[in-house]
Amino acid sequence: MSHKVALTFEDGLTKFIKVNPMETVADAAYKARINIPLDCRDGACGTCKAFCESGTYDGGDYIDEALTDDEADEGFCLPCQMSPESDLVLRMAGTAEMAKTGIAEFKATIERLHWYADNTAGITLEVENRDELHFLPGQYMNIKVPGTDEERSYSFSSGPDDQKLKFLVRTAPDGVMTTYLRERAAEGDELVLEGPVGSFFLRDIKRRTLMLAGGTGIAPQLAMLEKIAASGIQPAHPIHMAYGVTFDHDLVEVAELERYAAAIENFTFDTIVADKDSEHPRKGYVTQHLTDEHLGEGDIDVYLCGPPAMVDAVRGYWKNQGIEPANFYYERFATGVSHEQGVHAEAGAA
Numbered sequence: 001m002s003h004k005v006a007l008t009f010e011d012g013l014t015k016f017i018k019v020n021p022m023e024t025v026a027d028a029a030y031k032a033r034i035n036i037p038l039d040c041r042d043g044a045c046g047t048c049k050a051f052c053e054s055g056t057y058d059g060g061d062y063i064d065e066a067l068t069d070d071e072a073d074e075g076f077c078l079p080c081q082m083s084p085e086s087d088l089v090l091r092m093a094g095t096a097e098m099a100k101t102g103i104a105e106f107k108a109t110i111e112r113l114h115w116y117a118d119n120t121a122g123i124t125l126e127v128e129n130r131d132e133l134h135f136l137p138g139q140y141m142n143i144k145v146p147g148t149d150e151e152r153s154y155s156f157s158s159g160p161d162d163q164k165l166k167f168l169v170r171t172a173p174d175g176v177m178t179t180y181l182r183e184r185a186a187e188g189d190e191l192v193l194e195g196p197v198g199s200f201f202l203r204d205i206k207r208r209t210l211m212l213a214g215g216t217g218i219a220p221q222l223a224m225l226e227k228i229a230a231s232g233i234q235p236a237h238p239i240h241m242a243y244g245v246t247f248d249h250d251l252v253e254v255a256e257l258e259r260y261a262a263a264i265e266n267f268t269f270d271t272i273v274a275d276k277d278s279e280h281p282r283k284g285y286v287t288q289h290l291t292d293e294h295l296g297e298g299d300i301d302v303y304l305c306g307p308p309a310m311v312d313a314v315r316g317y318w319k320n321q322g323i324e325p326a327n328f329y330y331e332r333f334a335t336g337v338s339h340e341q342g343v344h345a346e347a348g349a350a
């Protein structure tokens, strides 16, 4: 059986290749015309060294100078020697440009434009060549705004195996995407998308997992939950989500979260509203509603997507609590002129 291997590059681009049984990742990349870093192709030099973010593989034959046992235990691997035993996500050294591969473009049509509230829209797209668009849950696409030279980036809120693509858009006064959606967009419009991009994606669930979402930062986390639910495999560790918004009407897709809570045995979630006049049962900020159990004494993987202030506040919170999560993956909205949210400024792992 062949396996799907995602090669994620330092510039945020991701390419997917198919690796056949007994084939190495490097050979399959070569066939796909992706020039990953290579020298000896023999497990001797370490030039191809990559990091496996998720999946299992046979590491092949190599010498200690190329890859030490400690490195192999940490998850480093040699694409010129390794054969996948499952689908894999590999973090490659270098950029996609260095690998002489570029961003892919897709054409799509708007199938549905839906307003949750005055400030939040949902778009559903039917994309041409859907079979060629692979992405990791949590990643985003750059969408060209029709009638302008600009583009905005939005995380998929649909899962990688869903036929239709879904995105959430938080509007902003005078934002180019906002103006398009409010004034010109119609079902059937053609859009051009580029991607997928982003290093904020779901890894293997190896420990208790905490998802923190602010506003439309719920979108990539919905894609992650969809992936988990669609896999049919119950996670071995608890997953808790704290989803915070400013006003009651900012809460979206809560019915979807309830569906995931029913489908995924170990998944729980809380919604939290900051507005002091709200009658929501949980008020304030997400960190005020985390318990010792959610924090697992720091043995947790954290995924956060929200505005910059939330990322900073959560970082400060770890410090105050004396906690250093095993992994802290985050993506924060851009703070550009438009403030249209779903837009990415920076992603990282700490």
Ligand code: FES
Pocket (backbone or CB within 6 Å): 037, 038, 039, 040, 041, 042, 043, 044, 045, 046, 047, 048, 049, 066, 078, 079, 080, 081
């Ligand atoms: S290219 Fe030398 S170890 Fe892979």
